[in-house]
Amino acid sequence: MSLKKNVVANFLGQGWTALMSIVFLPFYIKYLGMEAYGLIGLFITLQACLIVLDLGFSQTLNREMARFKAGKYTSISIKNLLRSVEYVLLFMATIIFLLVWGSSDFIAYNWLKAENISSNTISNAVIFMGAIIALRPLELIYLRSLLGIEKQVAANMITGLASLTRFGGALLILSMVNNSIVAFFMWQLAASMISLLMLMVFTYYYLPKKKGNPVASFLSIRRVWKFAIGMSGISLLAIMMTQFDKILLSGLLSLEVYGHYTLAWTVASSTLLLALPMSQAYYPKFVDLVANKKDVGLCKLYHQGSQMVSLLVGSFAAILLFFRNDIVFLWTGDAELASNVSPILLPLVLGCFLNCLVWMPYQIQLAYGWTRFGLWVNLVGVIFILPSIYIFTPMYGGVGAAWIWVLLNLGYVSVGMHFMFKKLLRTEKRTWYVEDILKPMAYIVSVVIFFRATVYVNLESELTKLLFYIVVWFISVAFAVFMSSTLRPLMLNMFLPLIKTK
Numbered sequence: 001m002s003l004k005k006n007v008v009a010n011f012l013g014q015g016w017t018a019l020m021s022i023v024f025l026p027f028y029i030k031y032l033g034m035e036a037y038g039l040i041g042l043f044i045t046l047q048a049c050l051i052v053l054d055l056g057f058s059q060t061l062n063r064e065m066a067r068f069k070a071g072k073y074t075s076i077s078i079k080n081l082l083r084s085v086e087y088v089l090l091f092m093a094t095i096i097f098l099l100v101w102g103s104s105d106f107i108a109y110n111w112l113k114a115e116n117i118s119s120n121t122i123s124n125a126v127i128f129m130g131a132i133i134a135l136r137p138l139e140l141i142y143l144r145s146l147l148g149i150e151k152q153v154a155a156n157m158i159t160g161l162a163s164l165t166r167f168g169g170a171l172l173i174l175s176m177v178n179n180s181i182v183a184f185f186m187w188q189l190a191a192s193m194i195s196l197l198m199l200m201v202f203t204y205y206y207l208p209k210k211k212g213n214p215v216a217s218f219l220s221i222r223r224v225w226k227f228a229i230g231m232s233g234i235s236l237l238a239i240m241m242t243q244f245d246k247i248l249l250s251g252l253l254s255l256e257v258y259g260h261y262t263l264a265w266t267v268a269s270s271t272l273l274l275a276l277p278m279s280q281a282y283y284p285k286f287v288d289l290v291a292n293k294k295d296v297g298l299c300k301l302y303h304q305g306s307q308m309v310s311l312l313v314g315s316f317a318a319i320l321l322f323f324r325n326d327i328v329f330l331w332t333g334d335a336e337l338a339s340n341v342s343p344i345l346l347p348l349v350l351g352c353f354l355n356c357l358v359w360m361p362y363q364i365q366l367a368y369g370w371t372r373f374g375l376w377v378n379l380v381g382v383i384f385i386l387p388s389i390y391i392f393t394p395m396y397g398g399v400g401a402a403w404i405w406v407l408l409n410l411g412y413v414s415v416g417m418h419f420m421f422k423k424l425l426r427t428e429k430r431t432w433y434v435e436d437i438l439k440p441m442a443y444i445v446s447v448v449i450f451f452r453a454t455v456y457v458n459l460e461s462e463l464t465k466l467l468f469y470i471v472v473w474f475i476s477v478a479f480a481v482f483m484s485s486t487l488r489p490l491m492l493n494m495f496l497p498l499i500k501t502k
Contacts, residue, residue, distance in 0.1 A: 017159060017273070020167040025266065026332050028184075029259075031174040035116050036181040038255035041262025042112070043129045043185070045246040046100065047136055054092065054137035056228040057085045058144045063366060064224060065148025066287040075208035082203070083214035084221050085141055093134040100130025114255050121182060128185035135192045142199035147280050151206045158202060162195035230371025261398040264341045267320065267328065268348035274313045275356035278305055279363050286367035298364075299428055306360045306436035307487055314441050315476045317353040318448045319469055321346065323456075327469070330462050347402035354409035357437060361420055368424060377416045381408055440480045447476040 029037050061082065068078040108123035146155035166188060173187045221228075246265070282305040289298040320327060324345045329338035365373055385408055392400035421429035451472045459465050481487045 017163040020163045022270070022331065024167040024171050025263075027171050028174070029332070031171075031179045032181055032184065033116065034259040035114055035255040036184075038259035038262060039112075039117075039122065039125055039181055040184075041246070041259060041265075042107075043132075044262070046129060047133045054089055054140060056230065057089060058137060058140035059366070060224050060228040061085060061141050062144035062148045062283070063227065063287060063369075065145050066150075066284040067291060069149055069284065070288045070291045072291060075210045076214070077220070079207055079210075079214035080217055081220040081224065082141070082145060082207075084216040084218075086138075087216045088221065089137050089141060093138060096137075097130045097134040100133060101127050104130070112255060117181065117255070121180070125181045125185050128182065128189055132185065132189050132192050135189075135196055139192065139196050139199055142196070142203040145203045146199070146206065148284060149206060150284055151202070152281065154202050154206070155199075158195070158198045162191060162198070165194060166191040227369055227371060230375060257398075260337070260340045261344055261401075263328075263337070264344035264348055264398070264402070267324075267331075267341070267345055268352045271313050271317050271320070271349065271352045271356055274316055275309050275359045278309050278312070279359045282360065283363045283367065286363055290367045299425060302360060302364060302425065302428065303431060303436055304486055305363075306357075306432060307440060307484055309356055309360055310437050310440040311444070311477050311480050311484075311487070313353055313356045315444045315448075315473050315480070317349050318441075318444050318476065319473055320349045322448055322452055323465075323469065324349070326465060330466060344398045344402050347399065347406045351402065351405035351409045354406065354413050358409075358412050358417065361417055361432075364424055365420065370424070373420060373423070377412065377419075381411070384408065384411070435484075435486070440484065443480040443483050444476045447479055448472060451475070 028040065032040075064073065064078065064081060067073060068075075073081075104123045104126040107126050108119040112122060114122060143155055143159065146152070146158075169191060170184055170187045173183050177183065246261070282301065285301060286298065289295075289301065325338050325342040328341050328345065329335055332338065362374065365371070385404060388404045388407075389401055392404060396403075417432070418429070421432070451468070456465075456468060459468055
C-alpha cells in the first residue's frame with residue numbers, strides 16, 4: 001500500500017479515536033463527576049506505566065513485520081515469532097493483573113483522596129482497571145503487527161470501531177443502566193476483549209497461509225531479544241519521565257483537582273494523536289529504505305515526514321495555545337472549569353508539541369535498530385525530571401509539573417538531537433532545524449496571530465468561534481505548505497490529478 005494511503009488511513013483512524021474521546025468526555029464528567037473522572041485519569045496513567053511490561057515486544061513486532069515485508073523473514077519464521085511473543089505476553093498479562101489487583105486496596109484506602117466516592121467502590125474499579133490494562137499489551141502486538149505489514153487501513157478500521165464501542169457504549173451504560181464508575185470500567189473491559197479478538201483474527205488473516213502451524217520457540221525470541229530489551233528500557237525510562245508527575249499528583253492532590261490536571265493533559269495530548277499517524281505510516285518505509293541501504297531516499301522521506309509533523313501538529317498546537325481558555329469553555333460549557341484548566345494547558349501543549357518534533361528522528365533510530373541512544377537520552381531525562389518534580393510540584397502544583405515537561409522536551413529537541421545527527425543523517429541537522437521546524441512554525445504563528453488580532457476580537461457566538469478555529473487551522477497549514485519547497489510539489493501531485501479528472 002502507498003505511503004499516501006497509509007497516512008490518510010492513520011489520520012482517519014486516529015482522528016476518529018480522538019473525536020470519540022473529545023465528544024464523550026464532557027458527558028462522562030456530567031454523569032460521573034470530576035472525582036470519578038480523576039479515577040479515569042489514574043487508569044490512563046496506570047495503563048501507560050504498566051505497558052512497559054510488554055518487554056518491548058510490541059515495538060519489536062512492528063519492526064520485524066516491516067522487515068518481513070522487506071524480505072528479511074520467511075512466512076513461517078515470522079509466524080513463529082508472533083506465536084512466541086503471544087506466549088510471553090500471556091504470562092505478563094497475568095503478572096500485570098495480579099499486581100494491580102494486589103495493590104487495589106492500598107490505592108483506594110491509602111493513596112487516593114476522595115470525598116464523594118467510597119474506598120470500596122474505588123477498590124473494585126481499580127481491579128477492573130487491572131484486567132483492562134493486562135489485555136492492552138496483547139492488543140498492541142496485533143495492532144503493531146498489522147501496521148508493520150502495512151495493513152494500516154484494516155488496523156484503523158478495527159481501532160475506530162473499538163473506540164466507538166468503548167466511548168459510545170460507556171455513555172449508553174452510564175445514561176441508561178448505571179452511572180457508577182465501576183459500571184464504566186466493566187464496559188471498558190468488555191470492549192477491550194472484543195478489540196483484542198478482532199485484532200488477532202485480522203493479523204493472522206493477513207499473514208501468508210502456509211502449511212504447518214506456528215510454533216513458539218526460544219530461538220525466535222533470542223533473535224530479537226536485544227532490540228526488545230532496548231525498547232523495553234526506553235519505554236521504562238520514558239514512562240518515568242512522562243507519567244511520574246501524574247502518579248505523584250494523584251497522591252498529593254484531591255481527586256477533583258487531579259481531574260483538572262488530567263483534563264488539561266487530555267487536551268494537550270491530542271497533539272500527540274496528530275504525530276502518531278505520521279510516525280506509524282513512515283516507520284515501515286524507513287525500515288525498508290534502511291534495510292536496502294537507500295540513503296538518499298531515506299533523507300528525502302525523513303524531511304518530508306518531519307515537515308508534515310511540524311505543519312499539522314504545530315498549527316493545531318498554535319490554535320490551542322492562543323485560544324486555550326475559550327476552547328476548553330466551548331468544549332465543556334463550564335467557565336470555572338476552563339479557568340482552572342487553562343493555566344496548566346499552556347505548558348502542557350508547548351511540551352507536547354516539542355515532544356512531537358522528535359518522533360520522526362526516533363523512528364529513524366528504530367529503523368537502524370539503534371536503541372542505545374534512546375536509553376541514554378531517557379536516562380538523563382529521568383535524572384533531571386524526578387528531582388524537579390519533587391521540588392516544584394509541592395510549590396507550584398500541576399502548573400509547576402507541566403513546565404518541567406516543557407524543559408524536558410526542549411532538551412530533547414536542542415541537545416538530544418545534536419548527538420543523534422552526529423551518528424545518523426549527519427548532513428541533515430541544519431535542514432531539520434531550519435526547513436523542517438523553524439520556517440513552518442514562523443509561517444503558522446504569523447497567520448494565527450494575524451487572525452486573532454484582526455478577526456477574533458469581533459466574534460461573539462460560540463459557533464462562529466468554532467468555525468474560526470477550523471478556518472484558521474486550514475489557512476495556516478495551506479500557507480506553510482505553499483511556502484515549503486518540499487511539501488508544495490507533493491501536495492500538487494496529490495491534488496492536481498483529482499482536479500483534472502473533474
